[in-house]
Amino acid sequence: QVHLVESGGGVVQPGTSLRLSCAASGFTFSxxxxxxxxxxxxxxxxxxxxxxxxxxxxYSADSLKGRxxxxxxxxxNMLYLDMSSLRVEDTAVYYCAKDWYxxxxxxxxxxxxxxxxxxx
Amino acid sequence: xxxxxQSPTTLSLSPGERATLSCRASQSVGNYLAWYQQKPGQAPTxxxxxxxxxxxxxxxxxxxxxxxxxxxxTISSLEPEDFAVYYCLQRxxxxxxxxxxxxxxxxxx
Numbered sequence: 001q002v003h004l005v006e007s008g009g010g011v012v013q014p015g016t017s018l019r020l021s022c023a024a025s026g027f028t029f030s031x032x033x034x035x036x037x038x039x040x041x042x043x044x045x046x047x048x049x050x051x052x053x054x055x056x057x058x059y060s061a062d063s064l065k066g067r068x069x070x071x072x073x074x075x076x077n078m079l080y081l082d083m084s085s086l087r088v089e090d091t092a093v094y095y096c097a098k099d100w101y102x103x104x105x106x107x108x109x110x111x112x113x114x115x116x117x118x119x120x
Numbered sequence: 121x122x123x124x125x126q127s128p129t130t131l132s133l134s135p136g137e138r139a140t141l142s143c144r145a146s147q148s149v150g151n152y153l154a155w156y157q158q159k160p161g162q163a164p165t166x167x168x169x170x171x172x173x174x175x176x177x178x179x180x181x182x183x184x185x186x187x188x189x190x191x192x193x194t195i196s197s198l199e200p201e202d203f204a205v206y207y208c209l210q211r212x213x214x215x216x217x218x219x220x221x222x223x224x225x226x227x228x229x
Contacts, residue, residue: 035218045156045164045207047218059215062121095163104216106154108166108175 002026004096004111011117016086020114022079022096030054030074033099035107036081038092048094049081053102086118122146124208124221132229139195141224143208148188152211155184155193158223159204167206168193195226203228 008020036048049060049070058070069082079096093113100106123146151171156164166175168184181196208221
């Protein structure tokens with residue numbers, strides 16, 4: 001079955017960078033678009049970014065102002081999120097999620113998430 | 121940017137009762153709306169997509185309706201495992217931007 005495992009979270013200082021990873025298994029990774037979604041502690045869900053099955057296109061939430069970059073390595077079944085100029089308000093659990101198709105559609109299931117804490 | 125507003129914020133009901141959750145969009149999203157369920161400490165799971173289609177494995181007591189700007193998730197007879205937070209999600213056709221509602225907490229009365 002589909003298995004998504006996020007990693008790379010931790011405590012970082014404001015203004016620094018961090019790379020999150022998502023290891024995918026149980027499906028043909030190279031055929032599916034992939035998403036990142038985040039959830040601040042005790043808050044709601046916020047969609048972060050999507051990348052096409054082949055990495056040819058990607059979109060991210062306008063609110064991020066280009067600080068986050070989604071990428072993938074289909075040879076390794078890996079999804080990444082590069083986060084820069086981190087702010088306290090970026091503190092959240094970050095989930096990766098599998099799209100149903102190669103281009104953006106609905107997404108499910110999700111991984112269990114990795115917690116990023118931005119604090120001085 | 122499309123804004124989704126969910127109501128109520130909290131819904132207190134007893135098992136066996138009917139739950140009606142609302143999601144209103146600031147502009148038409150057609151039927152590009154989904155509902156997710158999130159239980160404490162867990163990742164969300166898809167319940168309804170394209171406004172009214174049940175996701176795989178979702179029991180028939182869950183139903184979705186609506187189009188355009190007004191959507192409803194109905195749980196016909198609540199089971200103990202249904203108490204959770206529910207989020208609606210809309211997806212834009214192009215560009216493919218997504219927006220979640222703020223969530224409705226369905227709690228046991």
